[in-house]
Amino acid sequence: MIGIAGISRDITERKSVEVELQREQEFLKTLLASLSEGIVACDAEGVLTLFNDASREFHHLPDEPIPANQWAQHYDLYLPDGQTPMRQEDIPLFRALQGESVRNVEMMIVPKQGRPRTVLANGNALFDAEGQKIGAVVAMHDITERKQAQEALERARDELEMRVAERTAELQAANARLEIELAEREHAERALRESEMRFRTLVEQSPLSTQILTTDGRITQVNRAWEQLWGVTLDQIPEYNLLQDPQLVAKGVMPYIQRGFAGEALEIPAVRYDPNETLPDRTRSPEPVRWTRSFIYPVRDEAERIRQVVLVHEDITEQVRAKVELEESENRFRQLAEHINEIFWMYDAERLRMLYISPAYEHLWGQARDGLDGDPRSFLEAVYAEDRERVHAALEQQQRGQQTLTEYRITRPDGTLRWVRDRGFPIKDEGGRVYRVAGLAEDITEHKRAEEERAELLQREQAARAEAEAAIVVRDEFLSIASHELKTPVTSLVAYSQMLERRAQRGAALPERDRRAVHVLADQAGRLSRLIDSLLDISRIQTGHFTLNRAPIDLCALSARVVTEVQMTVERHTIECVCSDEPLIVEGDDLRLEQMLQNLVQNAIKYSPNGGRISVTIRQDEGHAVLAVSDQGIGIPHEAYSQLFQRFYRAGNSADSVISGMGLGLYVVKEIVERHAGAIEVVSAEGQGSTFTVRLPLLAPTPASSL
Numbered sequence: 152m153i154g155i156a157g158i159s160r161d162i163t164e165r166k167s168v169e170v171e172l173q174r175e176q177e178f179l180k181t182l183l184a185s186l187s188e189g190i191v192a193c194d195a196e197g198v199l200t201l202f203n204d205a206s207r208e209f210h211h212l213p214d215e216p217i218p219a220n221q222w223a224q225h226y227d228l229y230l231p232d233g234q235t236p237m238r239q240e241d242i243p244l245f246r247a248l249q250g251e252s253v254r255n256v257e258m259m260i261v262p263k264q265g266r267p268r269t270v271l272a273n274g275n276a277l278f279d280a281e282g283q284k285i286g287a288v289v290a291m292h293d294i295t296e297r298k299q300a301q302e303a304l305e306r307a308r309d310e311l312e313m314r315v316a317e318r319t320a321e322l323q324a325a326n327a328r329l330e331i332e333l334a335e336r337e338h339a340e341r342a343l344r345e346s347e348m349r350f351r352t353l354v355e356q357s358p359l360s361t362q363i364l365t366t367d368g369r370i371t372q373v374n375r376a377w378e379q380l381w382g383v384t385l386d387q388i389p390e391y392n393l394l395q396d397p398q399l400v401a402k403g404v405m406p407y408i409q410r411g412f413a414g415e416a417l418e419i420p421a422v423r424y425d426p427n428e429t430l431p432d433r434t435r436s437p438e439p440v441r442w443t444r445s446f447i448y449p450v451r452d453e454a455e456r457i458r459q460v461v462l463v464h465e466d467i468t469e470q471v472r473a474k475v476e477l478e479e480s481e482n483r484f485r486q487l488a489e490h491i492n493e494i495f496w497m498y499d500a501e502r503l504r505m506l507y508i509s510p511a512y513e514h515l516w517g518q519a520r521d522g523l524d525g526d527p528r529s530f531l532e533a534v535y536a537e538d539r540e541r542v543h544a545a546l547e548q549q550q551r552g553q554q555t556l557t558e559y560r561i562t563r564p565d566g567t568l569r570w571v572r573d574r575g576f577p578i579k580d581e582g583g584r585v586y587r588v589a590g591l592a593e594d595i596t597e598h599k600r601a602e603e604e605r606a607e608l609l610q611r612e613q614a615a616r617a618e619a620e621a622a623i624v625v626r627d628e629f630l631s632i633a634s635h636e637l638k639t640p641v642t643s644l645v646a647y648s649q650m651l652e653r654r655a656q657r658g659a660a661l662p663e664r665d666r667r668a669v670h671v672l673a674d675q676a677g678r679l680s681r682l683i684d685s686l687l688d689i690s691r692i693q694t695g696h697f698t699l700n701r702a703p704i705d706l707c708a709l710s711a712r713v714v715t716e717v718q719m720t721v722e723r724h725t726i727e728c729v730c731s732d733e734p735l736i737v738e739g740d741d742l743r744l745e746q747m748l749q750n751l752v753q754n755a756i757k758y759s760p761n762g763g764r765i766s767v768t769i770r771q772d773e774g775h776a777v778l779a780v781s782d783q784g785i786g787i788p789h790e791a792y793s794q795l796f797q798r799f800y801r802a803g804n805s806a807d808s809v810i811s812g813m814g815l816g817l818y819v820v821k822e823i824v825e826r827h828a829g830a831i832e833v834v835s836a837e838g839q840g841s842t843f844t845v846r847l848p849l850l851a852p853t854p855a856s857s858l
């Protein structure tokens with residue numbers, strides 16, 4: 152050591168400042184300690200420099216010089232929710248240190264020991280006199296209680312709100328229920344009204360007469376059908392009481408009505424009711440007496456008490472009438488069916504049951520009807536075995552809806568045979584189904600017998616006819632041969648007799664008697680010859696050898712000649728020929744036409760035995776020559792007209808008389824006329840004469856003849 156140097160300085164002032172400063176610091180310390188606000192401060196490096204008592208209380212920790220990044224964890228700093236730890240940059244002191252002026256930042260301190268708090272932090276950075284940042288300070292105001300109070304308030308408000316909401320909801324629910332109830336009630340009321348209306352309409356519109364009565368028998372309501380049925384309205388019979396209606400007592404239905412009033416639903420038997428009997432002169436119905444079938448039933452309330460009684464009538468007058476009519480008609484039918492000879496039968500086609508069979512069955516079958524009760528087809532047992540199948544087939548047809556007509560034989564118990572004609576008619580319902588089969592069976596044994604006899608007779612007649620036809624053939628053959636054989640000898644007989652007669656007339660050597668004999672001989676030979684000619688003509692017609700030699704012929708000239716010739720041979724008849732001036736030319740066979748006229752004129756003479764006038768007229772008519780031969784003789788019966796022109800036919804007038812003939816003349820005449828394309832007809836009146844008219848076609852005029 153070399154010395155000690157010292158420097159003395161007056162530090163009084165300094166010392167007094169220091170004292171002042173210390174005092175101030177003491178004051179501040181006390182102030183800070185007594186503050187309820189927590190104050191923390193840090194230096195520029197972020198090292199905590201100040202932590203007052205309140206802060207310590209908040210954190211339950213002393214201050215320690217720890218860096219800012221550990222503050223949050225160390226000092227249990229959380230966001231206001233108390234759950235989320237604060238990040239460094241959220242911490243108010245840190246933010247203040249960064250230069251931010253922190254205002255009312257809410258945060259929570261949740262120390263490991265001690266109670267959590269909510270604080271509001273305010274802070275700023277600190278600067279020295281030169282404006283250098285020297286740190287930051289934050290003041291924390293404990294708002295825990297305020298917060299809690301606030302939260303309690305909020306909770307209370309929430310609760311209140313909730314309760315209000317709950318109550319409101321309850322009220323709303325009650326309201327909704329009420330509304331539903333109201334709607335339901337309204338609906339029910341409407342349904343009730345509708346149901347009542349329906350019931351009323353139903354009753355009103357029902358075709359069945361309906362009346363509603365009080366439990367003591369007075370009518371309170373009726374429908375239109377009731378008014379129509381009885382011809383009165385309710386107000387016209389105010390005094391009526393059903394339970395006191397003597398007619399219902401008399402007709403025996405009151406007990407049923409009483410049962411209805413006692414609570415039973417039941418049908419009242421049909422009754423014939425006359426309103427005039429109970430209440431005279433009230434009904435306006437033209438037919439007041441009605442047959443009705445009724446139904447009565449009580450109407451009860453919820454307590455099962457009878458409130459009303461309903462009585463329904465059905466008018467069955469028509470049904471009853473129809474039933475009576477049906478019975479009458481059935482009776483009439485039965486009377487008829489039981490008294491006819493035919494058997495009327497009817498069976499049920501579905502159940503195969505006999506419905507009816509008339510008593511005539513017993514007579515024809517010789518068996519009792521009740522034998523058919525079990526099986527209506529048992530009548531078949533009596534049917535001939537050979538016929539049974541046919542009858543069976545007919546039954547099947549009936550079932551199928553067809554009408555049948557069968558004839559069959561039966562054997563009766565006494566062994567006799569009967570013929571039956573059975574007609575069956577199916578009876579169908581509206582659907583076309585056969586539900587019944589009815590029929591009529593009759594005994595046709597006599598018919599059958601007569602039929603058999605007729606058949607036998609017919610057979611015999613046919614045999615006889617065949618025999619006769621064969622005989623005719625033989626006759627015709629015989630006549631043909633005979634006439635051919637006779638022709639030659641008769642021709643010479645005629646020739647010689649005529650020669651003899653001529654000689655006798657010339658020589659006059661014969662006595663008068665012989666001369667007449669010769670005359671008769673010649674005359675009869677002539678007749679015989681003409682007869683044989685006729686027979687030969689017949690034979691020729693039959694064999695097709697009857698031929699014509701045609702040439703133009705003047706019918707007038709021919710007629711005049713024939714008339715003149717014939718007139719000479721008769722004395723008691725006058726024959727006249729009336730002809731037009733014009734010649735009437737036909738094309739024909741001269742000899743055949745003369746033969747035709749001869750036959751007609753000879754008949755006119757022959758069938759006028761008392762003489763008289765005979766006229767032959769010829770005229771022209773529409774291209775035809777019309778030749779008519781009229782006499783005033785015996786006439787021809789009308790029924791003979793159609794057969795007059797058949798060979799060998801002689802009408803009644805000639806057959807009965809003595810006028811001889813063979814029935815050949817007109818046959819030949821007709822043949823000749825038809826071969827000349829003409830026609831012949833006859834008009835006659837018995838006892839007054841006949842007219843035969845022949846129409847022949849005129850020959851068309853040739854150019855030469857017209858010149």
Ligand code: ADP
Nearest residue numbers: 754755758786801802805812813814815816817
């Ligand atoms: P026939 O004179 O030989 O009997 P016809 O064939 O000439 O045969 O005549 C047939 C029938 O017609 C006669 O039998 C007669 O009954 C009837 N007859 C024909 N002409 C006459 C007449 N002019 N008057 C009445 N009857 C007649």
